[in-house]
Amino acid sequence: SQQGEEDPQALSIQEGENATMNCSYKTSINNLQWYRQNSGRGLVHLILIRSNEREKHSGRLRVTLDTSKKSSSLLITASRAADTASYFCATGGAQKLVFGQGTRLTINP
Amino acid sequence: NAGVTQTPKFRVLKTGQSMTLLCAQDMNHEYMYWYRQDPGMGLRLIHYSVGEGTTAKGEVPDGYNVSRLKKQNFLLGLESAAPSQTSVYFCASWDGEKLFFGSGTQLSVL
Numbered sequence: 001s002q003q004g005e006e007d008p009q010a011l012s013i014q015e016g017e018n019a020t021m022n023c024s025y026k027t028s029i030n031n032l033q034w035y036r037q038n039s040g041r042g043l044v045h046l047i048l049i050r051s052n053e054r055e056k057h058s059g060r061l062r063v064t065l066d067t068s069k070k071s072s073s074l075l076i077t078a079s080r081a082a083d084t085a086s087y088f089c090a091t092g093g094a095q096k097l098v099f100g101q102g103t104r105l106t107i108n109p
Numbered sequence: 110n111a112g113v114t115q116t117p118k119f120r121v122l123k124t125g126q127s128m129t130l131l132c133a134q135d136m137n138h139e140y141m142y143w144y145r146q147d148p149g150m151g152l153r154l155i156h157y158s159v160g161e162g163t164t165a166k167g168e169v170p171d172g173y174n175v176s177r178l179k180k181q182n183f184l185l186g187l188e189s190a191a192p193s194q195t196s197v198y199f200c201a202s203w204d205g206e207k208l209f210f211g212s213g214t215q216l217s218v219l
Contacts, residue, residue, distance in 0.1 A: 033207060042113070042199055042210030043152075088151070094140050094203050095159065096167075101151035 004032075004089040004100035012106040019076040021103040023089030024069075030093065032065060032072050037086045037102070046074075046087075079107045110135050115200050115211035122190045122218045130185040130214050132200030140203035141183040142167075143175060145196040146213075152199065158183055190218045 007022045023032070031050045035043040049056045049065045049072065056063045062075040076083055086102040113134045122128055134141065142157040154167030158177040172194060174186045187194060195218045201208040 035208075040213070042201075042212045043208070044210070045207040048207060090208075094205070095157065095165070096154065097142075097203075097208060098154075099152040101149065 004091050004098065006087070006089055006100045006103040008103060009101070010104045010106070012108060013079060015079055015081060015107050015109050017079055019079050019083070019105055019107075021074050021087055021105070023072045023074070023100055025072075025089070025091050026070065027091075029067070029091045031091075032063075033090045033097075034061075034063060034072075034074050035088045035090060035099075037088065039085070043088060076105075079105075081107050081109055083107050112136065113200055113202055113209050113211040115198075115214050117214060118212070119215050120217070122187075122216065124191060124218060126190050127186070127188050128190065128216075129187075130198055130200075130216075132183045132185070132211060133181055134183075134200075134202040134209070135181065136202060136204065136209065137180070138202035138204055138209075139180070141177065142201045142203070142208070143173070143183065143185045144199045144201065145169065146199060147196050155185065155198075190216075192218045194218050 004025045033048045034046045037043045047058045060077045065072045084107045086104045088099045088102045090099045092098045139160045143155040144152040153169045156175040161180040164175045176184045198214045200211040
């Protein structure tokens with residue numbers, strides 16, 4: 001069973017625009033993570049936000065967490081062609097990190 | 110550091126054949142994992158290990174076996190491959206906070 005579910009499943013925007021994708025989860029969490037997967041490659045960790053944090057930034061990435069709504073969002077600002085990838089949220093601990101099905105982001109030149 | 114290395118990258122099997130996927134990590138991580146990724150299904154955990162000599166079942170363990178004889182290696186075996194095992198397989202290791210993934214093995218079972 002999937003703990004996190006991303007929305008939308010696919011997103012296509014113009015280069016330079018901002019991209020927002022959302023993740024909803026079902027049970028209480030200690031932290032939530034976002035990963036990126038380029039086509040044909042493994043997942044790469046982007047950012048982790050803890051349950052006592054509401055917002056976190058890393059470069060052009062901004063993650064928010066609303067534990068009352070059991071949801072998180074990932075914002076990529078000033079998108080670039082290299083941001084084209086699938087993005088996954090993940091919740092859980094060391095013995096069971098569960099991934100959502102991902103949002104496929106396409107950046108058009 | 111090479112990180113997490115998977116071999117082979119591609120493999121085609123006939124139904125009933127067996128094979129072993131090898132995962133190696135050079136980061137001295139205790140925890141290692143095998144996932145499979147299928148279209149529309151996301152990543153699903155097959156088996157994992159919390160240290161040398163230990164293994165545990167994940168979400169979809171049937172048809173697979175694993176071994177962790179050395180801390181740096183985690184092997185995934187298919188004893189009798191089935192078409193339903195056609196997938197992309199990813200190995201990962203855990204540093205206590207986040208996962209590090211290999212580049213994947215694309216397996217086709219005909």
